[in-house]
Amino acid sequence: MNESLMNPEDCYRLECVIGEGSYGQVYKATQLENGKVVAIKIVPTTGEIESLKREIQILRDCRSDNIVKYFGSYHSNGQLWLVMEYCAGGSVIDLVKAMSFNGSSLPEELIATILYQTLKGIDYMHNHKKIHRDIKCGNILIDHIGNIKLADFGVSTQLVHTMADTDTVIGSPFWMSPEILLKSRYNKKTDIWSLGITAIEMAEGEPPYAHIHPIRAMFAIKNNPPNSLTDQNKWSKEFNTFVKKCLILDPKERPSTKELLQDPFFQKFCKSREYVQQFMIKNSRVIENYKKQKQNKQHEQQFEQSQEKGIVQLDTLVECEEEEDLGTMIVNDIDAIPMNETGTMLEHQYQDAEVYEKAMNRVSEYGLQSLNQMRTPVTESPFRKQKQIEDKIQQLTDEMNNEIKKIKQKYGDQIQSLQKLLQQKHESHKSVHEQKLIPQSTNYYRQLDFKHKTSAPSTPVQMQTKQKSQQENINLENQLKPTKFQQTNLQKLQLQIQNRIHDAPKPDNNSKILKQLINRKN
Numbered sequence: 001m002n003e004s005l006m007n008p009e010d011c012y013r014l015e016c017v018i019g020e021g022s023y024g025q026v027y028k029a030t031q032l033e034n035g036k037v038v039a040i041k042i043v044p045t046t047g048e049i050e051s052l053k054r055e056i057q058i059l060r061d062c063r064s065d066n067i068v069k070y071f072g073s074y075h076s077n078g079q080l081w082l083v084m085e086y087c088a089g090g091s092v093i094d095l096v097k098a099m100s101f102n103g104s105s106l107p108e109e110l111i112a113t114i115l116y117q118t119l120k121g122i123d124y125m126h127n128h129k130k131i132h133r134d135i136k137c138g139n140i141l142i143d144h145i146g147n148i149k150l151a152d153f154g155v156s157t158q159l160v161h162t163m164a165d166t167d168t169v170i171g172s173p174f175w176m177s178p179e180i181l182l183k184s185r186y187n188k189k190t191d192i193w194s195l196g197i198t199a200i201e202m203a204e205g206e207p208p209y210a211h212i213h214p215i216r217a218m219f220a221i222k223n224n225p226p227n228s229l230t231d232q233n234k235w236s237k238e239f240n241t242f243v244k245k246c247l248i249l250d251p252k253e254r255p256s257t258k259e260l261l262q263d264p265f266f267q268k269f270c271k272s273r274e275y276v277q278q279f280m281i282k283n284s285r286v287i288e289n290y291k292k293q294k295q296n297k298q299h300e301q302q303f304e305q306s307q308e309k310g311i312v313q314l315d316t317l318v319e320c321e322e323e324e325d326l327g328t329m330i331v332n333d334i335d336a337i338p339m340n341e342t343g344t345m346l347e348h349q350y351q352d353a354e355v356y357e358k359a360m361n362r363v364s365e366y367g368l369q370s371l372n373q374m375r376t377p378v379t380e381s382p383f384r385k386q387k388q389i390e391d392k393i394q395q396l397t398d399e400m401n402n403e404i405k406k407i408k409q410k411y412g413d414q415i416q417s418l419q420k421l422l423q424q425k426h427e428s429h430k431s432v433h434e435q436k437l438i439p440q441s442t443n444y445y446r447q448l449d450f451k452h453k454t455s456a457p458s459t460p461v462q463m464q465t466k467q468k469s470q471q472e473n474i475n476l477e478n479q480l481k482p483t484k485f486q487q488t489n490l491q492k493l494q495l496q497i498q499n500r501i502h503d504a505p506k507p508d509n510n511s512k513i514l515k516q517l518i519n520r521k522n
């Protein structure tokens with residue numbers, strides 16, 4: 001491989017992450033010299049880079065309008081950069097998922113056009129003695145003018161003779177041909193099988209057996225290979241026949257790319273690249289909405305994963321993202337996965353029970369990719385980091401606002417009921433004054449003093465009346481004492497509650513409160 005030793009950061013500016021594969025991320029980037037937009041796949045060289053090297057090797061030899069173009073590669077700072085043509089329409093899987101998310105499916109004309117151009121890309125590869133081995137919607141891209149491009153050559157192979165290495169099971173489980181799964185000798189016809197499964201994926205939103213565990217699916221494909229679209233009445237005779245041809249069990253009987261390019265399905269339904277472009281423009285909002293949702297989900301998962309540290313060893317149990325596209329797997333010995341004919345797992349034949357248990361746990365946690373040696377963390381991107389910080393701040397702000405709301409709700413009711421109580425006490429107090437015809441004053445003790453001074457007794461009757469009145473006043477005073485005491489207590493309580501509301505964290509408060517919340521959360 002002949003990659004450049006220049007620092008790629010001097011040549012390109014990374015704009016944003018546009019996708020993520022098993023071993024690294026794909027960025028949209030700008031070439032500084034001329035402002036050209038490109039796609040760059042970055043893989044940390046500490047992990048598995050063989051597939052990227054293979055991809056570079058295959059891509060640099062390919063010159064076809066239906067294969068994503070290769071512009072160069074760089075090795076710098078422990079990373080391998082693969083610079084390629086940017087396909088603004090994204091992958092066909094996003095289109096398929098967006099449409100099914102919207103409750104619709106792709107029209108037959110679009111399916112035919114995408115399949116035809118993909119087939120042309122495969123035809124080019126086969127003519128140059130290359131097998132793709134991983135044909136699926138996730139590896140078919142659409143550019144800004146509606147051209148269809150085959151991508152992801154990480155598992156592609158150069159045919160040295162006529163047959164490929166028979167010991168290696170390679171590809172994505174649901175799209176794998178029975179001859180690969182049976183470990184028979186296989187050839188380029190394996191790509192035709194995968195194209196048939198891709199046709200079903202485009203029509204039905206997912207490949208056959210997608211609802212079952214991938215390992216079981218591999219056995220199901222071996223034992224009961226899919227051979228047609230599920231609802232044949234929904235589709236044209238030509239489309240049904242095309243799928244059936246691609247899924248012919250015997251590779252020798254299965255048509256070649258040349259034969260399929262002449263198929264009546266394409267003659268009847270295939271349209272121009274402008275048709276694809278128009279379809280993309282018409283459905284851009286649906287696609288964007290779906291991508292945003294997918295991205296948010298990924299960010300959440302990445303944020304959770306970023307709490308985990310460094311390289312994730314396979315035996316570390318972490319929450320596994322829901323995998324839409326199961327990814328590509330390379331297994332050197334499929335028979336090491338013990339299962340019976342119906343796909344039920346058999347009792348392990350591993351010598352070390354614990355090793356077996358861990359391997360199976362990994363498969364159910366991570367999917368089949370975990371059967372590869374090591375899963376490396378994706379490259380840390382500044383965009384992702386910034387998004388994580390923004391999300392964290394948003395999350396903390398929301399939390400604080402909720403807390404304030406809760407405190408207000410809780411104590412607001414109490415304050416109201418205490419105020420009501422105070423009002424009632426005040427009313428009863430007033431009514432006692434009215435009964436005794438005592439003039440209202442804000443200070444009751446001052447009133448008593450005034451009465452005392454203004455009504456000095458002179459006669460014994462007056463003395464008696466005064467004493468009686470004094471006694472009554474004392475009684476009244478005694479009666480009011482607890483009320484007064486209660487009132488003071490209530491005021492104190494109200495003050496305390498108000499202080500607590502005041503002390504509660506505010507959304508725009510300083511970082512100390514943020515830290516308190518983070519600590520409490522941890």
Ligand SMILES: Nc1ncnc2c1ncn2[C@@H]1O[C@H](COP(=O)(O)OP(=O)(O)OP(=O)(O)O)[C@@H](O)[C@H]1O
Nearest residue numbers: 018019020021022026039085086087091152327328
């Ligand atoms: N040249 C490109 N232009 C635009 N988007 C791209 C390009 N290459 C890849 N992508 C996007 O990046 C995503 C990840 O691509 P990548 O080839 O790394 O992994 P993958 O094929 O999805 O996964 P795996 O390697 O596990 O099979 C693709 O699904 C696609 O959406």
